[in-house]
Each structure stands twice: as C-alpha cells, then as structure tokens.
Amino acid sequence: MQFHVLSHLEYTVKFPSNLILNIHAQRNSGQTILEENFTVSPNVKTEEFLLDNGTNRLIRLQTGDEKKLVIDYAATVECAFDVIPAGEMDIATIGDLDPAAIPFLFPSRYCQSDRLGRLAWDLFGKIPKPYDKVNAIVDWIHNSVEYVRGSTDSATSAYDTITQRTGVCRDFAHLGIALCRALNIPSRYVSAYAYQLDPPDFHAVFECHLGGRWIVFDATRLAPLNGLVRIGVSRDASDAAVASIFGQVQGTAMKVDCQLVPGQTFTPLERKHLLRRGISLESNHAAATD
Amino acid sequence: MQFHVLSHLEYTVKFPSNLILNIHAQRNSGQTILEENFTVSPNVKTEEFLLDNGTNRLIRLQTGDEKKLVIDYAATVECAFDVIPAGEMDIATIGDLDPAAIPFLFPSRYCQSDRLGRLAWDLFGKIPKPYDKVNAIVDWIHNSVEYVRGSTDSATSAYDTITQRTGVCRDFAHLGIALCRALNIPSRYVSAYAYQLDPPDFHAVFECHLGGRWIVFDATRLAPLNGLVRIGVSRDASDAAVASIFGQVQGTAMKVDCQLVPGQTFTPLERKHLLRRGISLESNHAAATD
Amino acid sequence: MQFHVLSHLEYTVKFPSNLILNIHAQRNSGQTILEENFTVSPNVKTEEFLLDNGTNRLIRLQTGDEKKLVIDYAATVECAFDVIPAGEMDIATIGDLDPAAIPFLFPSRYCQSDRLGRLAWDLFGKIPKPYDKVNAIVDWIHNSVEYVRGSTDSATSAYDTITQRTGVCRDFAHLGIALCRALNIPSRYVSAYAYQLDPPDFHAVFECHLGGRWIVFDATRLAPLNGLVRIGVSRDASDAAVASIFGQVQGTAMKVDCQLVPGQTFTPLERKHLLRRGISLESNHAAATD
Amino acid sequence: MQFHVLSHLEYTVKFPSNLILNIHAQRNSGQTILEENFTVSPNVKTEEFLLDNGTNRLIRLQTGDEKKLVIDYAATVECAFDVIPAGEMDIATIGDLDPAAIPFLFPSRYCQSDRLGRLAWDLFGKIPKPYDKVNAIVDWIHNSVEYVRGSTDSATSAYDTITQRTGVCRDFAHLGIALCRALNIPSRYVSAYAYQLDPPDFHAVFECHLGGRWIVFDATRLAPLNGLVRIGVSRDASDAAVASIFGQVQGTAMKVDCQLVPGQTFTPLERKHLLRRGISLESNHAAATD
DSSP states (O other): OEEEEEEEEEEEESSSOEEEEOOSOOOBTTEEEEEEEEEEESOOEEEEEEETTTTEEEEEEEOOSSEEEEEEEEEEEEEOOEEEOGGGOOOOOTTTSOGGGGGGGSOBTTBOGGGSHHHHHHHHTTOOSHHHHHHHHHHHHHHHSEEOTTSOOTTOOHHHHHHHOEEOHHHHHHHHHHHHHHTTOOEEEEEEEETTOSSOOOEEEEEEEETTEEEEEOTTOOSOGGGEEEEEEESSGGGOOSEEEESSEEEEEEEEEEEEOTTOOOOOOOHHHHTTOEEESSOSOHHHHO | OEEEEEEEEEEEEOSSOEEEEOOSOOOBTTEEEEEEEEEEESOOEEEEEEETTTTEEEEEEEOOSSEEEEEEEEEEEEEOOEEEOGGGOOOOOTTTSOGGGGGGGSOBTTBOGGGSHHHHHHHHTTOOSHHHHHHHHHHHHHHHSEEOTTSOOTTOOHHHHHHHOEEOHHHHHHHHHHHHHHTTOOEEEEEEEETTOSSOOOEEEEEEEETTEEEEEOTTOOSOGGGEEEEEEESSGGGOOSEEEESSEEEEEEEEEEEEOTTOOOOOOOHHHHTTOEEESSOSOHHHHO | OEEEEEEEEEEEEOSSOEEEEOOSOOOBTTEEEEEEEEEEESOOEEEEEEETTTTEEEEEEEOOSSEEEEEEEEEEEEEOOEEEOGGGOOOOOTTTSOGGGGGGGSOBTTBOGGGSHHHHHHHHTTOOSHHHHHHHHHHHHHHHSEEOTTSOOTTOOHHHHHHHOEEOHHHHHHHHHHHHHHTTOOEEEEEEEETTOSSOOOEEEEEEEETTEEEEEOTTOOSOGGGEEEEEEESSGGGOOSEEEESSEEEEEEEEEEEEOTTOOOOOOOHHHHTTOEEESSOSOHHHHO | OEEEEEEEEEEEESSSOEEEEOOSOOOBTTEEEEEEEEEEESOOEEEEEEETTTTEEEEEEEOOSSEEEEEEEEEEEEEOOEEEOGGGOOOOOTTTSOGGGGGGGSOBTTBOGGGSHHHHHHHHTTOOSHHHHHHHHHHHHHHHSEEOTTSOOTTOOHHHHHHHOEEOHHHHHHHHHHHHHHTTOOEEEEEEEETTOSSOOOEEEEEEEETTEEEEEOTTOOSOGGGEEEEEEESSGGGOOSEEEESSEEEEEEEEEEEEOTTOOOOOOOHHHHTTOEEESSOSOHHHHO
C-alpha cells in the first residue's frame, strides 16, 4: 500500500532558538519513501540526522531571530507488513534475546515498569503465551482507560494512568509498554501517521518483541494496525517528541494527514480481525505484502 | 595509571533465571584492559554482548536450576584522562551538538528534567558559562543533599531527591543529570570502580557534554575524579544496573575493590584541585597522560 | 467481653523533646475502661488531653534531658458491639448525612480519594447497595494486595498501594478509606488493640458511615472484627500515630498485647461469618451484647 | 472596618445531586456579620451546618432534577484585627501548646510536611525566632514560586509546588503550611474574601499558631492582610472547597467581590508595613481595632 502523509506546523519564534523535529517517515524494511518534500519558510538553517542506529530521522533547525516559522513535510510512502501467526510469537528468554531489544526491557521516564511489577503479574502473569499476554493487556487498557482529549499533559506517565484511567494515545501506549516490560516483554514506543485516524493527528502505538519480530499493538483501537506510517521508535515519548524546543518558541498551528494513494486498495486489519495473529511493520518481504 | 579492579557477587538461585551483569570495565580511548578474568562458579551459560554502540560490555547469564552462584570479575586497567581548561568547555548549541549527545538532553526514568526546569533556571540559569553552571549544580547538591546510606531505594528519582535531600551516589548523580538536562546541557550516568572510595563499592557519577567532550562530575566528592574506572554509561541507573535479574535470584554477598597497581603513582584530582578545569575520562592521547 | 490490653514502649532520648502518644483505649458507648494504668519511667511531665470532640485520648510528654524512657500502658476494657443487618446499612444522601461524618468524605494525606474516582467507579460503581460496595472493596483489596511486612514506609499512601499492591494493615486501611470516599461513602481510620492478631501489634482497620452507624471493616482479615479495642479514630494515620515525636527521640523496643480476660467467652466474628451483616463498635446497648 | 462581600455562583445540574458550599463569612471574635443574604434560585432544599467546633459555616444543598442553579451570597461584615509585636509571637513547646492547635502539626492531603522536613530545616532551621522563621518562609515562597494562573490543578500539592515553582494562591498557602508544619509550627489553611485583590476572586492564605494566637500570612502578597474576611479555616483545601460536588453538576459562572463599606477608612497592612509585627484576625478586642 502507498500512503500520502503530511504535516504542517506553525511556530512563533521569540528569540533565536533550536528545534528538533521528528516528523519524517522512517526508512526501513517495511517502509520505502517514494517521494518526500520538507520545507521551512522562511528558509532557516536545518540539518537531518539519524539516531538509534539510523532508525529515526530527525531535523534540527536553528530559528534565527524573532519570526513566524512554517514547516511542511509531505511524503509518499510504500508500506508493507507481515501477518504473523500466534505460534511464531513466543518470547525469547533473556539468554536468546536479540541484544538490540534488551534496552526495551528497562523502565523509562513515562513507563515505570519497575513499579508495576506486582500488578502486572497479578493481572496477566498466569496467561501462558506471551502474545496472549500482550493482547490481554491491550484489551484491559482499552476497557479500563477512557480516551479523553485534554485529560493529561506532558508530565503524565504510566504510573498515573494505571490509576487515573484517562488519557490519549500517548498515555495508552505508555501504559501498554510499562505493563509489558514489567512482564519481561521488550516493548517500545512508536509514533506514526495513521490512516483512518479521526480526527487526523500524530498517533502513538507500541511494539513488543515477540518471536524475534517487533509486533505492533494499539490499545486505543482508533486506527487499523496496517495503516500506520512509522515516524519514530523509542523508549517512550520523552525521545520521540514531534518537536523538542530549546529556547522561546510557541506552537501556533498543526495539521496532520494520512491518505491512501488513489488507486490503492486497503483492507483494514484491527484487533478484531487479527484474533491471535500479529502484525509486524518491519516486513521481511516488502514486495509480497503491499 | 593502572588499577586492579575486582568484583565478587554471590547469588542464590531458586528457579531457572536470567541475569544481565554490567561489571566489566569499558574499553575506550581512555581505558585499556591489560588483563581480565571473569568466572562463574559453578559453570553456567554466559555470553558477553555490547550495547550503546559498543560502549557498554554486558554479560547475560542463564542460571539453570536451583543453586548458589559465585561470580568473580578481576581486571587490570590502564586509565588515562585529559585535564580540560575552562575556556574549552563551552556548550554547543543544539545546531552544532554531536548527534550522539542529543539523547542525553531528554528526561529519563530517574532524571525527570522536564519537571525541574523552572527550579533549575531559577537557581542556575543566570550563570553565564556552562562549565560554571555545572559546577554550581555540583556544589549545590553537595551542600544540600546529605549522603545517608539506606535512605533511598530503587524507586527513588531526582524528583524525590530534590525535595527529600538524602541519598547515595546514585541519587546524587541522578539529581545532577536532571538539573543539567533541564538547562539543555547533555548529561549521562556513569557507573564505575572508584579508587580511594571508602568503603569500597560500585560508584556512580555523571558526565556532561561540554566543548565536544564528556566531562566527569561527582557531587558526592567521595573519590578523586581521575581514579575512576568506567563500567557503563547510560541515561540513568535504569539501564546501568550492576545486575538485572529476570526470575528468582537473591543477591547474598557483594565485594568490590579498586587498587592502584604497585609501583604506579597517583595524584588525586578532585573538585578543590581542579577549580575551573575539567576532567575527561575519554582521553585523546592516552599515552601522554597516565 | 472484657479484654486486657497493654503496650510497652522504650525510647532513647538524645535531647529535651516532646512526644504525643496515642495508646489509650477510647471511652465511648461501646467501650468502658474498667481499670487502667499508665506509667512513664523515669517520671517526666505528662498530660492527657482529648481531641476530636473527646473521642481520642492523647498524652503529651516532655522528655527532659538525655535518658532512656520506658512507657507502660495497661487496661481492662469492657467492649460491646452491635451486629447490623444489611438492610439497615444504607448510605445517607449528603443532604441527610450526620454533619459529623462530612469531614470523612474528603481526601487526606494518605487517602487521595480525589485521584481514585474513576477507578473506584469502574470497579465498584455499579454495585447498588452501599454495604455491598464496601464489602466488594474489602474483598478486592484482600485479593489484590499482599500483606508484606516492611514493604512500605511512613510515606506510602493509597495512591501508591493501589498500584504497588503490597503493604501492612495501615496501607490496607488507607486504600479502603480512599476507595470508599471516592464513592462518596464517609470513611475513617481506626487504630486498635486486636485480639487474636498474630503476632500481637497495634492494628489498623477502617470504618464507614452506613445507615447512621460507623461499621468496621478490615481488608487484612487478620483479626476478628469483634475483638478490637479502639484507640483512635481519625482521617488517616497522619493524625493517629502511636507516637508523634518532636525532637530527638529513638524508639528502641515495643511490645503490644490484647488478651481475653479469663472466664470471658469470645465467638470470633469475621467477614466469613458476617456475610451481609455489619459490626458497629459503637454499641447502642452495651449491656446487652457483651 | 466594614466590608461588603458577595459571591455569585451558577451551576448546570444534570441529575439530582448534592452540593456542600463554603462561602459564608465566619462568625468569630474578630468578625461580626451585620447583615447577610443567601439565595438559591430556583428554590431548592438547603441547610446550614457548622463544622470544626462551629468555626466553619457550610451549606448543603439538594439540587433536585436537571436545572440551572443560581446561588447568591452577600454580607456586610464588621472585621477587627490585632497587631502583635514580634516579642509576643514565640512558639509554644508541644507541652504547652493549646490542644486545639495540635491537629495542625500533622501532614494533610496537600501539605505533605512529613516529606519536606530536611529541606525545611536546611533552609529555615537555623533562624531562631519562630515568627522570623515563618516570615523567611513567606519571603522565600514569594521569591521562588511564580504566580501563574492555570498552571496547577486540584491534584497539585505542596510536594509538587516546592519543585515546579508555579501556582496560584491555594498552592502558595499549601507550601507555606507544609514548610511550617515541617518545622513543628502549627499551621492552617484559610479561605477568604479579600479586599483589593485584583482581579476579585476567592483568596487563600494561611495562619500559624504563634504565642497562643493564629497569625495570618500570605506568600502571594496580592492583598492586604487586614482586608481579609474569613470564610473557612481547615487543614488544607481538601476540606475548604468553595463547592464540593456530589453528583453531576457543572460550574458555569462565578463572581466574587469584596468592597469597603462607604464611609469606612482602610489603611492597608502588608508584609512591608508590618516588618516584624504580625496580624491576628481573631481580635481579642474587636471594638478597639476597627
């Protein structure tokens, strides 16, 4: 499948400042950038750099003096995914785990898995299969936490959400990650453009390392799992912000969109269609699945 | 200088479990392993792997069935350091910063720099030079926080320590890191063997990225800055634990030591000797400084 | 029934200090002090005073200079209780509620009912009868929280326990209170001597205002509800400490006991015997029930 | 002095609910109600009751079915105050303290004095005179915390404000109370109408028990200390809310005012005029001071 994605950001700069933007679609085995355009108006100094072994594409931008800044990103992205049967999603023991997944076992700013251990084991510890464990977590979050726009802020973490039980996509993802890590399942945060997300916005989901693959989950159930165009993967939102601001800059407008390229077909795959199958957005055979 | 370092760990295994150990001295530009020995008794399956671009050397260990486990690590390490004049420790703007330092600007599990911004700017924001800012932070922590063994636990974070004002080396480091990041100074956690630390133990300090170099700081003032043999660098203690336990394993004994190799000379460099100079443990000219 | 209760406390005084002790059995409609003895050795200045409209009996004590202090309290207490049928334990609307119960609707230091609202309503909101609601809360706490000596400290509150799921009697009581208040059920903390508590110690339970009576609940299930000799009732442990210390005093030993007076009979009434009946320790007809 | 005070509250009731209002001016030794009017439109069932030994006047109100509710309170209040010289504001030892002040030594929902002890002693412990201690606290809060409307919410407590350093009058009062209690100075929360507060609103200040009197302090410095018409005194905002809502009621409008009665004269007394003198709003000789 091919998607057109775009984001449009406006800022008021009060003082020479720096921004780090994370809005570019990833390049990876499941995601090919067919066409891409990034503009800043007026023109200021920008530079792209990669983090996390090349996974995440970031832009740093020096605003210069007081001004209005308009940032536009648009891309056409070819996306593939693999559907994985339940039987192939066992969790590796720590001894067999891909070392690159190990950092995603540890607690992070918004995912205090170290403080959720007993609760996680009580609720989900007896479920034998790891994929079923994660699905039970996702279902439990979906049923226990209410999606309420504006109910949380940038200080809200999984330790709050487990009790306060409201939040937005970021909070749903953080709670999922924290509960999985508490059960020794490597888990990471994914920011994405999301097809059929309504209203359109940046979306956040999470991935668990099961059977050697990163399998994607979304406790909000607000968008199909196979309609995600990944932007950043990280420990949690602390290092996947759309814009990290260093200085005096005020966001004034934002527009995000994700559309299917005309002529392409799309069959949504959500939790209810997948049952005990999983989706990996890092396709091993990109050509075969689009 | 050359140091003998050793650590001796004993565990009671109740059930087949996994351990990830972080006790090996780093190999880097300032640190050369001359000799090294690692044994586990009885012999169980272990494997070394590298994380963080090869910086950190970790061991994963599969305990097998119920047993007593004794782990011994000993190494002779050649250490070098550079003394950096204040004038060479300016902070880069985000636009010029080494991308590898950027992740160390963001909050992490134990260093909630996002919640300390106003306090950090109030106390230290007006100090013009970045190196002086960090030294002011280090002095303030030293004077405001009392070193009290057992006063904190593995859940304690910088957000607690800023108010509760007691802690151990780990807490001192976390608070330093959080305050520096709140001022946009990249800052990271360092676990180390420490010469002249009394009683001997694993130590924790922090490093700030100033003038393109990682400069080491220690708000506890419990050991000379040039007597550190680095084990791990990381965002905070969440991914630099001596031992991460997955399963049912109980630590029962621990011994740590760091001695100067006989015949070597050592001139301690601490905060009071350095004044406005800094120390980087990633020496650019290892041969010249030992 | 008649109980012998005693407490023995030892302190090391380092400096002239003050103590406020809350170890005296209450005098109220269900509890008559038949005999009582309170000694401090060596003799220092003490004074009894009443708080909370005479309910709680406190001792303030001026230690004078450096010394060892031994405090002994012993009493024989006649206790009565009423067994209340489920049908008589409806909750009053706020409009009909005894004003004296109203302060027990609000959050307090260790019972942050304001932050548990959504969780409480999700878990228990649909249970129609208030008494059944409280019993469901008590059962849920009993099944979800593990009693682990030493797992919590004086900073632990219901907001922690709801997630960390370990604690001691004080934590069980705080969580019960917080959940009840979140559902608009007035709820208060009760410290007590407890018959058949093993090992003997000060105990903590909670009471809810149902049908115009304070009904007692104990999520730990560690002692019969009709074997409690009440010491203090309060919003939470913050104003019901056994000893509040103002100065430099160290507790060095403590012994507590509660025994049935020889010749008295006792039929334990616990959750499992009561089913949908409740117990009020403020008996309306003391003579009839002992 | 005489003040006209008024408050006007509008609510949308969705469902039969209960409100507890705390908007009536107190009757006490320093405050005489000359005239008072309270109306609810449309007429619903209301009842006044007293709490805290008659100090606080509360209204409970049963809304009945869905409706718009308009509440108006207006009063003319004669206020007196005493100016107390520094020498008369020593703190009593616990042994001599009025028992009624003792509950205000303990931590409460928003004033976690138990967690601020070390910080409070570090910053203020060496100041010998209690009145000077409190003034140092008030000045420190004034200089360290920024008054930012909307920066905090109903979950914000002193433990947050000590670090986050923004807040409104309620947060300033909570922090003052917590720091005073940490130093064993009894301290309580006061809600009030405030003359010359701009914009007009309900105000919050705090009182400390010094020399046997409750002395008033205001770290916001937004209104003269002798222009306060007290509504409620309590441990903290948890039991002094303007309106506690039990059910489904939405506040839609609020207007508050406090004006000097024409013909009366008023000489503002603020921190800067008082220097080392204090003000008690519980005047011992009301006639002499107005």
